[in-house]
Amino acid sequence: MTQLKPILSHLDPILSSSTAAGKFKTSPYNLHRFRFHPRLTLWSFLFLLFIFIFFFFSPPSASSSGKRRSLQTAAFSPKARLSYNWEIKTRNSARTRSGSGFRVLVTGAAGFVGTHVSISLKRRGDGVVGLDNFNSYYETGLKKARKLLLEREGVYIVEGDINDADLLSKLFEIVQFTHVMHLAAQAGVRYAMQNPGSYVHSNVNGFVTLLETCKDANPQPSIVWASSSSVYGLNSKVPFSEKDRTDQPASLYAATKKAGEEIAHSYNHIYGLSITGLRFFTVYGPWGRPDMAYYFFTKDILRGKEIKIFEGADHSTVARDFTYIDDVVKGCLAALDTAKRSTGSGGKKRGAAQLRIYNLGNTSPVPVAKLVSILEKLLKVKAKKRVLQMPRNGDVLYTHANISLASKELGYKPKTDLEAGLKKFVKWYVSYYGSKKKSAI
Template sequence: MHLAAQAGVRYAMENPNSYVHSNIAGFVNLLEVCKNANSQPAIVWASSSSVYGLNTKIPFSEKDRTDQPASLYAATKKAGEEIAHTYNHIYGLSLTGLRFFTVYGPWGRPDMAYFFFTRYILQGKSIPIFEGANHGTVARDFTYIDDIVKGCLGALDTAEKSTGSGGKKKGNAQLRVFNLGNTSPVPVSDLVSILERLLKVKAKRMVMKLPRNGDVQFTHANISFAHREFGYKPTTDLQTGLKKFVRWYVSYYGSGKKDDH
């Protein structure tokens, strides 16, 4: 299971090389080691919902084209999917890519909106809420970590053996890609309202235009393929998931104003 990556859409504009280093070179290094192994392992790895880029047809399906990434991060994840195809084709490596949709929860990434919104609300700082063109809603298909873990295990359980060994292909091998989402996009303003209720603090909202930093206006997963293949069925709605996150956040950082470490 290969989950290591340089994540985050916005940081790619500051440090593009870190994305090439981890998401492309790092992935190729892993595949090189695996293809030479005797016997080759099957690999499940993290792609991203960001590969859907500027697509407007929703919900996003694995059959849709993914050739208009909106960020370098998305482009490196798309590159990973193409590289996976190559190693599957030449060496018979069994590869499953998982397109995660906005994963959140305890121990999550501090650079993600739900996380720093929580910090800013508790500190009384104003939070930036982006909107699309013509005041369009920005929404995300938030997926709770436990549901993502279930999807990862389902993919591992149904991964077939690689067909090659020692760099030689012996037959066609499994090549799959799955959406792992929650199938219910939530406007970011609703996310803030839920956090306000849970934290019992009113947020200072600062509505701004969505900048051209690689963020897309919405994501929405069609998960019927993962459901069909290994019974993937998310069970945590945003309200429930954020309640668990806030409980963790307060126990980890405290709810006071001195939590900016």
């Protein structure tokens, strides 16, 4: 009925003039008007009824900011607050075990690396709040299973997009984060040929939106974020060192990660944000990404499907510096532990700030053919193999990390070889999919 009140006020002149007509002296002219008064009243009533029905039953209009799916819009309604209590859950999740613990926002928390990092932080006593949009790049069921895993550890994930500036600002209002572990990104090299916009949206725009929020925060958090070994692109010099050139990306994915490194430099220089970039080298392990070769090789070998093994021109070997998830997590935590405070406050720089970049690899490249033979041994199934020349889809032939800088400054020392790591992965894979329908394997 509150919506009807302004409508009635607009109709007041019509009603008052009709009432006043009864006070006029009788005259042919006035009698003529009076004869049509019942019709006028009827039409006014019908018009009023139409307006009432229209406003009462029409859905609320969506603002331009409300058109995108966002927890920001949903969570701020009284009904949503009663349903989810998301602000309370966020504060509880951010609580530290001791006064010296970190309060960390982990973006991409339902992702492969994000899940493992979040659990490790929580178990050692840090406060952790996750952020993830649960996109459908690969099976969302796996991401939701990781979410349940995190919830059992006491880590709450806010569902939302890193491009949602209002949501990020609200999170920093609820919790004074000391650190941000930025792992949210559009992953995968080949998918960029199908959906290039998603890479710019997540890896460039999303990173800028996050940095904007961080530089306006008071105090500003220290930031550790995931770059990629793909930035080395077409370099022929191996092993790859942080001092090597990175201006020859072989894929759009690599280009967006390189853009992220340059963007990080500018925000560090202008606003005093402490930023550390980590170049991951082919991370694998339990709860991994289904788009990775070791994962879908395992799936297809168990299903008796043919697997494709690529080689370079003139039968050259394709090899990767496979790095086990536990080793990468140790590198991530070491980067957080050694990160210095940002020097800015409320968007104003007050001094030079820390800016670092590290390789996190295993230093032992393994040919893809060797990867397959290890899986055959662990699965006790012979693979149906088909050798093809690598297509021009952005993949590179060879990756090999020089980790001397990370070893010196972070104490980073990978300990898991490929066979030991794959053994743990296969054990998890069979356990995870064994309880599901056979078609899922």
